[in-house]
Amino acid sequence: MxxxxxxxxxxxxxxxxxxxxxxxxxxxxxxxxxxxxxxxxxxxxxxxxxxxxxxxxxxxxxxxxxxxxxxxxxxxxxxxxxxxxxxxxxxxxxxxxxxxxxxxxxxxxxxxxxxxxxxxxxxxxxxxxxxxxxxxxxxYSADQSVLVQTGGDVQAEELEDLEGLEVGAQSGTTGEGIVDEELGDAVDYTSYDNYVLAVEELERGTLDAIVIDEPVGDSFAGDRDVEVAFTFETGEEYxxxxxxxxxxxxxxxxxxxxxxxxxxxxxxxxxxxxxx
Known part of the structure; x- marks a missing residue:
C-alpha cells in the first residue's frame, strides 16, 4: 500500500x-x-x-x-x-x-x-x-486490561480470578507475557495472530477472557459485545x-x-x- x-x-x-x-x-x-x-x-x-x-x-x-x-x-x-x-x-x-x-x-x-x-x-x-x-x-503510555463477554458468566476483578478459565492474547504482545508470567499453567491459554480473532472468540463465548493493552481493550469494548473487567497496571511505554x-x-x-x-x-x- x-x-x-x-x-x-x-x-x-x-x-x-x-x-x-x-x-x-x-x-x-x-x-x-x-x-x-x-x-x-x-x-x-x-x-x-x-x-x-x-x-x-x-x-x-x-x-x-x-x-x-x-x-x-x-x-x-x-x-x-x-x-x-x-x-x-x-x-x-x-x-x-x-x-x-x-x-x-x-x-x-x-x-x-x-x-x-x-x-x-x-x-x-x-x-x-x-x-x-x-x-x-x-x-504513548498504557496498562493492561482484561476483557470478558458482555453479560457473560465471568466475574473477574484481579488476575487470580482467571485461574481455570480459557484465556487468550495476541502472540508476541505484552498481554501474552502477562498471562505467561502471572498465570502460567493456571489457565488454558490460546495465542492468536491478532486481537480481532480473539475478540470474535470472546463474543461467541468460546473464550472466557482476553489480556490486552488498555486503550485497545477500551476500543473493542466501545463497539463489540465485550467489556473491561479490570485493569492490571504495568506502566508500559510504546x-x-x-x-x-x-x-x-x-x-x-x-x-x-x-x-x-x-x-x-x-x-x-x-x-x-x-x-x-
Missing part, C-alpha cells in the same frame, strides 16, 4: 467495525538501498555524495487488527500509529515508504533482516527487545522500533515526536482516535 494521507478517523472507523483484519503481505519491500550507481564509471566517493532519493526513504511496518492504533478498514490502513508516524516523519528529512502489513510477531524479524526500517505497532519498550533492536523516545546502530533514524524519530507534541498535532491525533 502506498504512503498517503489517511482521511478515515475513529468515527468513520466505527462505521466499519468488524471489517478490520490482517492483510499480510506476501513479499517484503527492500529498504534503505545503497546509493550505488552501476551505469557509469563514477567513483565511490562521488556516489556517496550523490544524494540518491532512496537514501532518505524509510519503510514502515505494522500489524493491523490492533484498534485504534492500526487497522485495515475496507482496504485502507488507518489508525493512531499510522497518523502519528506520518506526522513524525514529516518533521524529519526522511520520507515514508510503502507500508508493510505483517503479523505482530513477524515485525521484529522483518526489522532485523532489513526488510522494514521502522515498526509502528504500539510496541512496548522492554529490556528484552532492546537486546536486539532499538527504540525512539516513548510516544516506542517506534528501529534497528540497532541506526542512530540517525532513531534521533530523527525522537526529535520528530517532540516536534509533533510541541506543535499540538499529537493532541489532535489523540483526540481523533481516542476522543481524549
Amino acid at each position: 502506498g504512503y498517503q494521507k489517511r482521511t478515515l478517523d475513529r468515527r468513520g472507523y466505527l462505521q466499519w467495525t468488524g471489517a478490520a483484519g490482517v492483510a499480510a503481505t506476501a513479499g517484503l519491500a527492500g529498504c534503505l538501498e545503497d546509493a550505488e550507481n552501476g551505469d557509469d564509471d563514477s567513483s565511490a566517493d562521488d556516489d556517496a555524495g550523490a544524494g540518491d532519493e532512496d537514501d532518505n526513504v524509510i519503510v514502515p511496518g505494522t500489524a493491523p487488527g490492533f484498534e485504534p492504533f492500526q487497522m485495515n478498514v475496507d482496504g485502507e490502513l488507518v489508525g493512531f500509529d499510522i497518523d502519528l508516524l506520518e506526522a513524525v516523519v514529516a518533521e524529519t528529512d526522511y520520507e515514508l515508504g510503502d507500508w508493510e502489513e505483517l503479523e505482530f510477531d513477524s515485525l521484529q524479524p522483518a526489522l532485523e533482516n532489513g526488510n522494514i526500517d521502522v515498526i509502528a505497532a504500539a510496541m512496548t519498550i522492554t529490556e528484552e527487545r532492546q537486546e536486539s533492536i532499538a527504540f525512539s523516545e516513548p510516544y 516506542g517506534f522500533a528501529i534497528r540497532q546502530g541506526e542512530e540517525e533514524i532513531q534521533d530523527a524519530l525522537s526529535e520528530g515526536i517532540e516536534a509533533v507534541e510541541e506543535s499540538g498535532e499529537y493532541d489532535e491525533i489523540t483526540q481523533e482516535w481516542f476522543g481524549e
